Structure formats: C-alpha cells, structure tokens
Amino acid sequence: MRLVKRAKITVRGTVQGVGFRPYVFKMAVGCALKGYVANTPTGVDIEVEGEDAGGFVDQLLKRPPALSSIEEAYIEFLPLKGYEDFTIRKSPGNAAPSTQIAPDISICGDCLNELLDPNNRRYLYPFINCTNCGPRYSIIKAVPYDRKNTAMSGFPMCEDCCGQYANPEDRRFHAEPIACDKCGPALELDLPNRHYTVAAAAPIESVIRLLKQGAIVGVKGIGGFHLICDALNGDAVETLRKRKKRQKKPFAMMAATVDSCREFAHISDKEEALLTSPRRPIVLLKQKASLLSTLVSGGVGYHGLMLPYTPLHYLLFYHLSGSCKSAEVPHFKSLVVTSANHPGDPVITDNDEAVSKLSGVADVFLLHNRDIYMGSDDSVVRVRQDGTPMFIRRSRGYVAEALLIDGDGPDVVAYGGDLKNTFTVLKGNHALLSPYHGDMENPGTMEFFNRNLKNMSEIFGINPAIAACDAHPGYITHAMAKEGGAGRPILIQHHHAHALSVMAEHQLTADAVAVVLDGTGYGADGNIWGGEFLIANPYGFKRAGHFRYMPLPGGDRAAKEPRRMAVAYVADAFGDGALEVLEAIGYTARHGGEFIDAILKIIPIREFSPLSSGAGRLFDAVSSILAIVDINTYEGQAAMELEAIISPEVSASYPYRISDGGIVDFSGAIEAVVSDVVEGIGRGWVAACFHNTVINAIIDLAMRISNSAGLRDVILSGGVFQNAYLLDNTIRRLKALGLNVYTNEKVPCNDGGISLGQAYAARFMAKER
Template identity: 45%
Template sequence: MLKRMQISARGLVQGVGFRPFIYNLATKFSLAGFVQNDTNGVFIDVEGRNESIKEFLDHLIKSPPPHVIIEDIRYRSFPPRGYKEFVIEESAIKEGDTTIVSADISICQDCFNEIHNPTDRRYRYPFINCTNCGPRFTIIKDTPYDRANTTMSSFPMCPDCSKEYYDPQNRRFHAQPNACPVCGPQLTLYSSEGLKVHTRDPLSTVCNLLKGGKIVAVKGVGGYHLACDAMNSTTVSLLRKRKNRDDKPLAVMMENIGTIRQFCHVNGKEEALLLSAQKPIVLLRKTSRCTLSPEVAPEHKYLGVMLPYTPLHYLLLKESGLSLVMTSGNMSDEPIVYNDSNAFARLKGIADYFLTHDREIFIRCDDSVVRVNEDKETIIRRSRGYAPFPLRLQYTFTRPTLACGAFLKNTFCLARRNHAFLSHHIGDLENTETLNSFELSIEHYKELFSIEPEIVAYDLHPEYLSTKYALTQNDKILKIGIQHHHAHIVSCMAENGINNKVIGVAFDGLGYGDDGNFWGGEFLVADFSGYDRAGHLDYVPMPGGEQAIKEPWRMAVSYLYQIYGDNIPLIPHTSPLLSAEKTDGELNRAKIEILLKMLLHRINSPLTSSMGRLFDGVASILGLHHSVSYEGQAAIKLELIADEYETGSYPFDIDVIAGARCNMPLHIVHWGQIIKHIVNDLKSKTANSVISAKFHNTIANMTLQVCTILRNSLGLNDVVLSGGVFQNNFLSSRLIRKLSSNDFKVYFPQKIPCNDGGISLGQAVIASERCRICA
C-alpha cells in the first residue's frame, strides 16, 4: 500500500550535502517525490511503500552525511499524490523562517587526493571543493543556500562541472561552489605596488618567493593572511616591524601532523582538533628541539599551530616545503582585510607580494583559536569553522534579541527561540574599521537568519562603542543594560543548560561595576535574571586609568603604595622598576614620585577590584614586564614561568562586611599579605618561577575558600568560572581540580570563549529573562 509523508528537517542541513544524500536515499528505496531547501531548513515530500518510507526515515535520522546536524525533524502523513520520480526542486522562500548556515569546511580527503593526482582534471587546482567541503559562510550572500545566492554566481559552470552538478551519483551533485580550472576562480600574483606579475604558474612563483625570504599577502577563505618562512628569523622580524606587532605570538601553518610533532608536543585530543573539519589554530607546547625562528613566539612555551584548511594552503605548504607564519592580514588592532582593493591599500607597506584570486569574500572571518584544558577543548576565539553555527540552548528567548557584546574581542549575538547565533570574531572595537565591520556583520546576520530584534542588550560601560551603537537603535527596540560580569557567568550557565542560582567566579581585566568602579575579581550569586555581589578583591587605585593596562608598573606601584606608603621597597637586581642601582634608578624613581602624587591625591586613579590587574602588578614587581605590547602579555609571562612542581602558597585575609542587600554579606579578599610575602621572597632571592607558582596557588586557594564560605551559608554547590583570567591554564586547571575534589560541581566555558568573546551570549539571555519576568 502506498503512503505519502512530508518531512521538515531543521538544523545544519544546507551546504553540507544533505539534499543529494536524500535524493540517493529515496532512489535506493524506490521512493518518489521531491526535496528542496527552504528558509526553514530542508523540506521532503516522499511517497512509496510504507516499509520503504520507514527504512528511508530510519536511515535519514541515524546515518546522515558527516557534517549534517539534524536538530529537529517533524513528519506528517498525507494522501498519495501519484509522484512518478524523485527530484531536487528549486528552493522555496518562506518569510520569517531561520535557516542555519554552514561554517566554512576544510578540504576533505577526496578533494585532497584529487589535487595531488596528475591525471585528475583538478590537479593542483586551488579552489577544488565538493558537497563535503569548501567555502560556505564566507561566500553566502543570502539564503536559501543556492549558487545564485553566493559569490560563485559570477562563475557559470562549464559542461564538465555542470554534468557533475546534476549527476546524483557524483559527490559534487548540487555542490554550490563547484568549479574547475576551466570555469572557476583563478590565482593572480601582484607586486606590492599593485602591478600584475606575469607568470604562467603563480603558485610556483609564490613558493619560490617564500623560500627566498619574501612576505606574501595570501587571500584565503575569510580574508588575507601575511605569510612567510617560519624558520627565517630575518623575515619574521621584518614582518613584526612592518605589522607593528612587537611580541605577540604569530600563528604557524604546517603541512601535516608529522611536521607539527617535530616542533610541538601533541596529545590525542589536540591531534583530533588539528584534524577536525574546523581546522582551528591549536595552542601546543613547544618541544625542546623546536627549531622554528624564536621570533615566531618570543619567550613563549606555546605555539599557535594549524593545518592547511583550503586546497590553496595545502599546495603552498607542499610545494614550498616550508612551515609558514600565517598571521591575520591587518595592521595591529585592525580587523582582518578581506576586500581586494582594501588589501592593497592597507597591506602594501607590509607585504612584498599579493597572491589573490577573483572569488569574492562576502564576509570576513578570522581563524579560530582553541586549546586543550583538562583534556577538554576550550575555545579562545570562535570564528572560522565554528561561526555562524548557532548554540542550541535549553533556554527559549522571549523575543528576538540582539546582544552587542563588549569592547575587547567583540562578538555579538542574535537570538530567537532556542537558537543563539554567536557571531564570528569581530575584534577590539577601538577604531572605525572594526566598528564598520561590527555594524555590517550585524546587518548581514539579521538578513541571513531573518531575525529582526525587539530587544537590544549592551554593556553598562558608557564609552564602549558597542554600547553607543545599541543606544542609537530604533526607539521601538527595548534597550537593556547588562553588568559585564553577570553576563560572563550567565554565558557559561546558558552553554551548560543551568538556571538555578550558582556561585559565579568572574576574573578578568576590567568591567564596569554597579558602583561606578572597575570590577574584575568577583564572586556573584547569580541566576539568569539577576545577581548579588557576594565578594570581590579589595579595591586598589589604577593610576592613569586605562594607561595602567598598557603599563603594569603603574599597578605594581599602586599595590606597593597601599602597603608601604611612600617607602616603596627598592629591591636590587630584580626589577628595573624597583632597582636601586644608579643607572636608571633615578629616572624610575622620578616616575614613581609622580605616580605617588597621583595616588595620594587620587588624580586620574579610578578604583578597581580586577584580578587581571593583580596579575599585572605581580608580574611587574617580579620584573617580567613593566609595559606590554598586547593585552595580557605580563600575566601570560607570569603564567609561563610558574614552577609546576611548586605547591607552596601565600597567606591572605578575608573580611566580611554588610553587602548592598541585607541578606547578602560581602566578602572582601585582601591582597596585602600576598604582596608583602612576594616582596620578602624577592629579598631572600627566591626564584621568580617559585614566586609565580605560589601566587597562582594562592589565587586557587583563595577562590576555594570564598566558594566554601558561600556554600556553607547559602547551600549552593554549583560553581561557574568565567572571564579572561581563566585562559590561564596553570590557574584554571588547579582551581578546577581543587573545587572538584571538594565536591563542588564546576562549570567552565567550552563552546564559547571564557574571555569577552563569549559575553554577548550572556547579555542576550539576561535581557530576555528580564523581559519574561516583567511581562
């Protein structure tokens, strides 16, 4: 007996070979009907024998293609219509539906084999792809995902490609970016002056240029990289000078896992991440025999390493025989360049040559960065390969919501129903170029996912450009300010599906507090709708305001002044800042005297409870860094020198005072004892590595003690850790083990960054929940 069924599949079902899979599956079971993309996902109308439809549905649910993620599937029976065959129909457009768009997918093994096969018509073709791999998000202009809605629309397929496209047995069946050397995008090489370099083989020419020590701007899938030989210290130093990137580590792309193992330690989890379809940059510990230029990651134990994820990258590494620095194509603090004309204008002073192509990048997308912590993937930057795939939450948003994120490492979040579309990495919102990228990306996401926000959430800091953007939105949109650290905690809660009250530990650099001070060493009792501040690091002045972030010696002086007053100890042969030697002691003493006056009269010295600033101050007291060239540099150095075998710690004090609410006392953690004992250790010539470890252990002990006090008084056992300080593996791994061994249930961000790159998710959830309560 014939039966007919209509099936609607939601999730990641477009751009991942799902329709060809459905076609072949229906053909296998002798079913008739059709499949089509719509703005809701994929719609299937199928009829045939009842048993065949059951088997079809069973295979569809249990054995989809590798990159398909079915989040929801619904089906209903209807009377048969008498379909004669099964076909793929044109896509249907329905207003108001949300389609999930695939992230860009790294080259698959089949395509890899073809580009290395001299007999294949795509041999050495740098834009090879199929239904299982290739560009997706960065070329999509609109949904549904059809060639006409991508930047491949300007490349009509040749007869051979067209034959593949319409052949149900071919893996390029309905592969939207399908192309070959005859009909597809082509490489072109230019000089730094923008003059075309005439060569029959741009790829081979570029490989020779890289081997000759040149810096080449390479157009990839989501923007330009600046590439050079990672073994050539002269070239890497020149790249740093031109890019104005003094010390921050540079990412390296290596040909295969075997090459990576020559330079780095790789465990099983790290290898799986390197080989994944996302192909992120993975932070790996260097081996003692690492022979890459020390200029790649100066004074650093770790390297950011990725495998090639496009055919162009594979060919460059294979044919040059090099491991390549692959750093974002931009000047420091600007977003990655993706537009060709903009690339020549902005990178001509950095790159010697430009290897570009004529496939338009519709939206920029920087590389993702991850590391393994306690054998789990921890995302530091969520971008290429991950975005724009949404987080499917257990929470349902009351109304469509836009959350604008923070200032540093900005992302925004568009949310509807139980989907949170966390954007790709935007960057630090400190210049016009990045702000434009932020605004254009929001508009693109709104159109792509058919979400028109009715709520906009923003950080309380009045000077953040993301806050100013939110406050200029349409008056009909409800605007809700969200406290920075509450958003940190809720982002992790939402990821982990918890909405009971928790002990939230938020340690970061700075966040605007309810009292007008800069918070950052916070213990919150929180749920989605609100929080109480249950504890924090004792306040300290931040002389010079934000200048103290760039010059940690200011924080060092401030901490020491609170303890010793004007008699700041002069510690010979340790820190140039605190050195009593004549050579630069007088100059530094003069600087200190100015700062002491600022502190005495509270001139431009806002108060902060920031854990990040405490790390900076300690790093400077130890003489590690008195000024920094990138965010977190001093704290990172403090982590890297820590002796992993040291178990000692320092004493600390906790005072309990009345809190803002009568039923919630406030626990003030005093750092004075910590600083005093560090100074004493320096005077007794204790090694910096030991002092650093003892300091880290102290922070872990202090956090455990405050959490234990709160558990005993409030009966709470769930602890949520979030904030940029927890990117510190030495601290976070020890703290998680301490809390777990004391029977706390510990939650830590994994799918989103613990830094400000994940904060927009928390903003969106809090704003939605407040609307629910007020409704």
C-alpha cells in the same frame, strides 16, 4: 508485506551547505523510494513514499550527513501522493529565513587526493571543493543556500561541472561552490614591492620562490587575508614584526602535517583531533625546543598551530614547477600565517583594500576573484587538562553555527563589549554569534560590525525587538545599541554578562555561584570591577565578594604598564617602606626614582588613580615584580608570560585573607613574593606559589558562598581564566569538593563571549518586565 506509505519530514538545524540534499537523494533512491527533497528558508523538506518510508526516516535521523546537525525533525505519515520518481526540487523563496548556515569547512580527503593527482581534471586547481567541503558561510548572500545566492553566482558552470552537479552518483551532486579552472575563480598576483620579480603565469610557484627568499606574502583565503612568511626564517619573521608593528604578540603558524607540528610542540590525542578536524582552528600547543625563532611565539610557552585548510594552502606547501612533491616532503615545515590587518583593525576581505592598506607590509599579494561576503578570522582554541576545548577566539569554522539556548521569545540583538567584540542575535531558541570583530574604537571595526549585523539579520530573518549592551555608559557599543532601532536597550553589567554566557551555553536558569575574573568592567558602584564573586541568574545578580580594591595609577595606562601596578601593590603592602622595598627588588635601577615618585604621588588621587578590583592587574603586578614584563606590548602579555614560567611541581602557596563581606586581600602574598625575589628564589617557584594562592582564595570564598547560599553550581568565566594552570586546577579542586562546575566551552571566556550573556539576560529580563 510492508504497508506502502508516504512520510513527510521537515528538518531544521545545520542542514544546508553540508551535502544534505544529495545524501537524502542517494538514500531515497537506494531504498527504492519516490518523492522529493528541497532546501527551504527554514531548513529542508523531504517527502518519500514507498514500502520502506519508515525505515528511511529512522536511518536518516540516526545517520545524517557527517557535517550536518539535526536539531528538530517533524514527521508525518500521510496517504500516498503518487510520485513517479525522486527529485531534488528547486528551492522556494517565499518564507521568512530562519535556518542555520554551515561554517566554512576544510578541504576533504577526497578533494585533496584529486588536487594532487596529475590525472584529475582539477589537478592543482586552488578552488577545488565538493559537497563535503569548502566555503559556506563566507560566500553566502542569502538563503536558501543555492548557487545564485552565493559569491559563485558570477561563475556559470562549464559543461563538465554541470554534469557533475546534476549527477546523483557524483560527489559534487548539488555542491553549490563547484568549479574548475575552466569556469571558476582564478588566482592573480599583485607586486607592490619591485624588489622582487614574479612570473604572472605561474603565481603559486612564484610565491613559493619568494617565500624561500624571505618575502612577506599577502594571501587571500576563505574568510580574509593572511600575511605569510617562512617560520624558520628568522630574518623574515623579524621583518614581518617590524612592518606590522607587532613587537612580541605571538604569531600563528601553519604546519604542513601533524608530524611537522610535533617538531615544534607537544600534542595530545584531543589536540590532534582538533587540529585535523574539518573546522581547522588554530590550536594552542605547549612548545618544544626547536629550530623556530623565538620571534615567532615569544615567551608565552605555547605555539598557535594549525594545518592547511584550503586547497591553496596545500599548494603552497607541496606545489613545485607543475608537479607535486609527496606529502612527506613539503617545501616548508611551517609558515607564519597571521591576520593581514593592522592592530585593532578587522580582517580584510577585499582585494583593493588589502593592496592599499598593506602594500607597506607585504612584498607580493596572491589574490583571487571570488568575493568574501562574510569575513571571519581564524578561530583559536586551547584544550584543557580534562580534554575539553576552550575558545580564545570563535570565528572561522564555527560561525554561523547556532547554539541552542533555554526558552523562546522575541528576536534579540546584543552588542557585546568594546574589546574582542562579537555580537549575538537570538531567534527562537537559537543564539547566533558573529565572527570576531576586534576593538570597537577603530572605525573600520565599527563598519565591519555593522556590515555583519546587517548581513546576518537579512540572511537569518532577524527583526530585533530587544537590544542589549554593556552597562558602561562610555562604551561605543553602548551608544550603538541606543541608536540601533530596537528600542531602549537593556543594560547588562559586564561580569553578570560573563556569568550568563556560561549559563546560556549550559541552559542554566537557577541561581549559581559565579566567579568572574578579568581586567576591567564597569561596576554597579561606579568603581572598576574585575575580581568578582556573584550569586547570579538570568534575571540579575548579587555581589557576594570581590578582590580588594586597589588604585590604578594613571587609569587605563595601568593596564598597559604592569610596572605601575607593581608600585601600587608594593606601596599598599609595605606603606612607608615601599621605596626601600622597590630599590631592593631592582625597581629603582630599572625605572628610575622619578617614575616611582610620580606613581606614588598619584596613587591617593582618585581622579588619576580610580579604584579597581580587577584580577588581571594583580597578575600584572606580580609579573613586573618578577621582572618578566614591565610594559605590555599586547593585551595580557604580562600574565601570559608569568603563567609560562610556572614550575608545575610546586604545591606551596602564599598567605591571603578574606575579610567580612567576602573581600579578598592579597597583600600578604605580595609581601611574600617580594621576600622571595630579594632572597633570589627562582621565578618559576614564585610564579607557581602565586598562582596556587589565587586558586586557594577562589576555592575558599566560592565554598563559603556555596555553603551560605546553599548552592552547588559554580560558574567560572572572564578572561583571566584563559590561564590554563589557574582554570584546570580550580576546576579539579572544586569538583573534588562535590560542586558542579560550569565553564565556557562554546564561546570564549574573554569579552568575545559576553554578547551571548547579554542576549540571554535580555530575553529573560524582558519577559519579567
């Protein structure tokens, strides 16, 4: 006979808002155990006693709830206490909060079936959810994760919902956002554009009808507002571009099904798994020829596609006149679903703000009365050639899931950069990244940043003793860190932070070769860095090489006008013959002699043309030389459209030179590019040769540094490595040479990830001091 005993289990990790307590309750009752389970500010506490207490512990740790993540479990076997039954206890509120909160999760299959079932009491209810799905992070005000601490506190449960909430056999047992049309949030319409009419009593049918007519609709979702239109209606897409003042930057799309996605894009098994995962990010997929207007995604070669992730999304695709069409025949193959904000602004979460700011963009607003406390934009992910996902933007569906890092220490707040901003807070060995904020030069973004930092600090009990920020003295985040109240901030060089974002993810602490390629970062010598080869660890770095300095004609304007960089690179490569070369490649005809003369005059003047080693500007220059993009209408456009035309079968490359000190000179490659353009060689061939040249140079210098320093670990980071061709081929060839290659996998390689690197560095540097 088994020994009857009591087990006390303290579980930490992502264990609240994921159905953990109901799961434990059902398991304990099924094992004939008595005791209790309770949320606490630090995790979940469980006590069970009975014959199979040990087996219960084993089963829980081996098979926890699907959406949970157990990071730590403390187990004690103690004398019996004499519990009479098993209960879910009321959560205490007297401990310092430190637990993780689950991200917002897509509607589950069970709820979707009920949503579309005319016999279910939640039929067509746009806020259906259960223990396994629905809003989490976006509705929370405080921990523990109980209804009173969420945006649902103002919606008292009706008798039916109370019954389900209290029933251990029900899927909604202790589901905090539980609701129905009797007691929960409701939809409403706002119609600022009187060109259209709607039936207020039937908001979804009205919106579907307006979308079919070409209207632009503002829709309140889980993490914020979207602007939506029919992706197959070219006129509607063009109208949205004009109203939003978004000339060419690709729009994200939402397709009804995976099969609908396949009509527009090629999808691998790994990409399909991401599309259909409960996190439902936007997945960047290689384009197919289709009926889609070129206005949707432009010339970048991929579509950003996602599947519906809220009940409301599904109703927009399938709901019609009080009945549901089958899943095989949705109303729309695809909808444009883009963030409902102006360029540079953060995501909008408030009804009044949306109507006020976007009434000139949207024809109608589909609103609801459930507050969004923690706003978050859609996450964007790309799958590498080896099947590894890489983030372009980490936000909804992933925030605020913590990352485990090496070591422990005082709480840290890292303020990130001014572009693609996120902040990171460290508590213990957990790193919590904020959602994507946007560009900090916008006052609305600063307000959004401060609100999120305040909320996350309160929810997770963060009391920063250390602040970290970019070393650039002109950054807004630099000034914010100084004023943030955590003492004098630790300044982290931009590219060192990029490298350390990878080291933090992979819990690396020893020296590694770091190749960091981006457009702009404040350099330790006062110049602008961006094509960097470092020997880095969490305490510091040594610059071991870089792309040769080039002037940026007009400073920041050079990043917005690739044509300026093209003139600078041609002038560098051809000297006095530059004018003749520029005329031969059609530059004079495209831009005029006065423009070229003006650029050539300011190139030698450092006040107007600061020096930069930025890799991004090299890609810009080649894109403009090939007459692909002369003026960026959004960040990275020239490089993205250059990558899109690569002929992947081409293995040829151009010359380059690495001089003493690890200085990489691409003037030979520029000469070859110009020669091929003059000879009429296809742009796909030239683009491939250029990319192969950059890859060759990276491999060459990285191996030289590796051999010289005796290091086998190589880190790749920086926004230029969002280029899939560049990244995939660099990884493949470095690994073939026997090196250990580490990249960003849990945070973006662009500036959206540098706050993690800053925080990691600050923790180690503070210890050293």
